[in-house]
Amino acid sequence: MFDDFGNRFWRVISDSPQFLLQSIGNTLLIALIGFVIGLIIASIIAILKIHPTPNRALRIINRIFDIYVLIMRSTPIVVQLLLLYFGLLASSRLPAIIIAIIAFGFNSGAYMSETLRGAINSIDKGQSEAGRAVGMSYGQTARYIILPQAFKVAIPQLGNEIISLIKETAVVGFITVVDITRAMQLIVASTYDAVVPYLVLALVYFVLVVILTIILRLLERRVFSHS
Amino acid sequence: MEDKHTILHARNITKDFIIKNKKKSNPTVIQALKGIDLQVNKSEVVVIIGTSGGGKSTLLRCLNLLETPTSGEIVFDNNIIDSTQKNINEIRQKIGFVFQNFNLFANKTILKNLTLAPSLHNKTVSKAEIDEQAIVLLSKFGLQDKAHVYPSNLSGGQKQRVAIVRALMLQPQIMLFDEPTSALDPELVQDVLNAIKTLQQEGMTMVIVTHEMSFAKAVATKVVFVDNGLIVEQGSSQEIFDYPKSDRLKDFLSKTLAK
Ligand SMILES: Nc1ncnc2c1ncn2[C@@H]1O[C@H](COP(=O)(O)OP(=O)(O)OP(=O)(O)O)[C@@H](O)[C@H]1O
Ligand SMILES: [Mg+2]
Numbered sequence: 508m509f510d511d512f513g514n515r516f517w518r519v520i521s522d523s524p525q526f527l528l529q530s531i532g533n534t535l536l537i538a539l540i541g542f543v544i545g546l547i548i549a550s551i552i553a554i555l556k557i558h559p560t561p562n563r564a565l566r567i568i569n570r571i572f573d574i575y576v577l578i579m580r581s582t583p584i585v586v587q588l589l590l591l592y593f594g595l596l597a598s599s600r601l602p603a604i605i606i607a608i609i610a611f612g613f614n615s616g617a618y619m620s621e622t623l624r625g626a627i628n629s630i631d632k633g634q635s636e637a638g639r640a641v642g643m644s645y646g647q648t649a650r651y652i653i654l655p656q657a658f659k660v661a662i663p664q665l666g667n668e669i670i671s672l673i674k675e676t677a678v679v680g681f682i683t684v685v686d687i688t689r690a691m692q693l694i695v696a697s698t699y700d701a702v703v704p705y706l707v708l709a710l711v712y713f714v715l716v717v718i719l720t721i722i723l724r725l726l727e728r729r730v731f732s733h734s
Numbered sequence: 735m736e737d738k739h740t741i742l743h744a745r746n747i748t749k750d751f752i753i754k755n756k757k758k759s760n761p762t763v764i765q766a767l768k769g770i771d772l773q774v775n776k777s778e779v780v781v782i783i784g785t786s787g788g789g790k791s792t793l794l795r796c797l798n799l800l801e802t803p804t805s806g807e808i809v810f811d812n813n814i815i816d817s818t819q820k821n822i823n824e825i826r827q828k829i830g831f832v833f834q835n836f837n838l839f840a841n842k843t844i845l846k847n848l849t850l851a852p853s854l855h856n857k858t859v860s861k862a863e864i865d866e867q868a869i870v871l872l873s874k875f876g877l878q879d880k881a882h883v884y885p886s887n888l889s890g891g892q893k894q895r896v897a898i899v900r901a902l903m904l905q906p907q908i909m910l911f912d913e914p915t916s917a918l919d920p921e922l923v924q925d926v927l928n929a930i931k932t933l934q935q936e937g938m939t940m941v942i943v944t945h946e947m948s949f950a951k952a953v954a955t956k957v958v959f960v961d962n963g964l965i966v967e968q969g970s971s972q973e974i975f976d977y978p979k980s981d982r983l984k985d986f987l988s989k990t991l992a993k
Contacts, residue, residue, distance in 0.1 A: 560802075560817075636800060637837035637897075641851035641904060642827035651850060655841050 515703040519694060530690035531711060537607045537686065538673040544612025545672075546665070549619035552576070553627055553657075554649045556620070572620070579617030585678040587614060592682040607679040615672055619665065626661035627653055659730055666723040670716055677712075687711050740809075741908050741939050742774040742797060742829070747806030748963075749792050766792040767803070768963035774908065774941055779934050781950040781971075782943045784960035785986060790943045793960060794912050797941065798829040811907065827855060830901030830909040834916050836893040838885035844872070844896055845881040848903050855904070864903075871899045875929050891922030895929050902933075909933065911942040947990060951975055959983045 520527070552572045558565060579587070588610045596606050630653050638648030658665070680689030691708040695701050749767040766789045774780050782790050795801040797808060799817040807814050815825050839847050848868040853861060872878050875895045885893055894914055901909060911930065915923040927949050933940065934953050944950055950957060950971065957974040959967045959982075967974060967983050978984045 631837070631840075633833060633835050633837035634839055637831075637833065637839070637900075638851075639800060639823075640798060640826060640831035640833075641900060642823040642825075642855060643851055644823055647854055651854075652839050652841065659841075 512703065515700055516707065518698070519691075519700075519704050519707050522694070527687070527690060530685050530687045531715075533604060533679075533684060534673065534676050534686040534688075535715070537604065537611055537676045537679060537684070538669065540608050541611030541615055541676075542669045542672055544608065545615030545619050545668075548613065548616030549623050550654060552616070552620035553623035554646075554654070556624055557627055558645065575613075576617040576620060579614050584610065584614050584675055585681055588678060588682055603682045603684045604679075606682060607676070607684050611672060611676060615668060619668055622661050622664045622668070623657060626657040626664075629660055630656045662723075662727055662730060666720075666727075669723075670719060673715055673719065674712060739775045740773055741776055741811060742941075743809040744770055744772040744793070744797060744803075745807050745809060746771050747793075747796055747803040747808070749789075749796060749801060750804045765963055767796065769806070770960070770963075770965055772958065772965065774939060776939055777937045778939055778955045779953050780941045780956045780958060781954035782941065782958045782960055783945070783947070783950060783974075783986070783990075785962075788961045789963045790960050791912050794831075794910050794941060794943055797910055798826055798831050800831070824855070827851070827904040828907045830898075830904065830906035832894070832897050832901060832909065832911045832914050834913040836885075836890070836897045836917070838893055838896060838900070840885055843882050843884055844877070844888070845869075847885065847896060848872070848900050851900075852903050868899070868903060871902055872896075874932075875899055876925075889922060890918045891925040894918065894926045898926075898929055898933075908939040908941070911940065911944070913943050913945065915944065915946060945990070947975070959986065961986070 555561075555565060556569055556572065561569060588607065591610050592603065592606050596609070599606075601609075634652050634656075635645075635648050638652050639645070643651070676686055677688040679686050680692065685693070688708060691704040694704045698704070747767055747770050748765070751764040751766055753762040753764065755761055770789075770793055772780070772793070782793065784790050792801060796803045799808065799815065799822065802817045807816070809815070810825060810829065815822065819825075838844075839850065842850060845865065845868055848871070849861070849864045852859070852864050852867075856864070869878065869881060872881060875898070877892060877895055877899070880888060880892060880896070885896070888896065894917075898909075898914075914930065915926050918926065923946070927946065930940070930942065930949075931953060942950075942953070954971045956968060957971050958965055959974060959980075961982050966980050967978065974983070975987065978987055
């Protein structure tokens, strides 16, 4: 199984490094931009959901968010991806990678909205009252006082989210996006070597996650050294 | 018609808190305020005293619409105000509120705590000017060296004085205090009371909920005794403390002063 391992390994790497780098780039692009979109969606949902005095319109919006979160959490991401690509956005002519980014953005947004809601609730309610008492709007109080503290609380969990996101993007090959997983499948198909490329694949994810973990540690240390 | 010197008038307000049960059909209703009429004139210092759970905080929070009264109305500066109106945030700036637990913004330095709201509200005034104003006020209350530290580095008494300055930054027409010294260690109480006295001497209109009876006597132009959601008695500090009429007030005073 591992005969001539060195040569086979080298072939996978050197055959078309540009192809590999590009596919790794796609993996990162989908995960990172998806994460940012998700974070924005999650912030909006979380902020609107904890509004203390929702009016009728807001209550309806929040109900829609509930349904959205439920759907996102109770169906596999790969199914969402397929439905978006072959269904909802089939006629949109958007490149598949954009559709993947949208799918992962909305999916992780649903998960992170729960994380953020918990974090927001953990911030002392008195501070948002104080914000209102000095005439700041609900949105201003959220933006300047509550969210920054909530993000800080949520950093470890958001870090976990982005790490799982990187690994979950491995299914984007289903909608023709060539991420690193798809790239290795193609190499397997053309070389008839199923072991070494997949080992390289595992290694790539491993290295990406380790690098990300280190970055997150540094970030946490910086943020928490302030207070 | 409002007296032209009346700044704030709570007209016959009630407040019900509705606590939803598991069975949605019969929620518990807590009548925190049962019809309160309170008038505050310019430069008056109204002190609210009363038993725990009597509705003092709820009343104060209704005055700046942190709570929405169930019925009745709040008249501020000759206008009826309500929490859904567009300029409610402008109005709240003019009604300073100081909380029992300070509620400073934990993620902001003291200077930022003071300048955040003014800089959001006043786009025409330069940041330097607002900072300058903050430093002047900090110095006035003995906090000039705290501008660049975070709230977690202050003592309770310092935090409360910062909270007072934060409200003052918006040039309020009236200041509301909800038990401003109740969360403080005894040795820190006096600093905060002195800060409030300074404001009184400058003619600031104030409504203060407090359990500090000697302080109440010293600063109050009017004392209001609230019990069970109603104003039971109000009058000068002499009338309230030396010649209480109702049994409930007598009872309250004997218990409180005995401590
Ligand atoms: N947000 C709320 N939800 C439900 N009930 C409330 C709420 N706030 C106050 N209450 C109830 O309203 C009543 C009046 O409370 P309030 O806090 O105004 O009393 P208080 O006079 O300020 O008491 P204390 O001296 O203990 O601060 C109490 O029965 C209290 O339990
Ligand atoms: Mg109270």
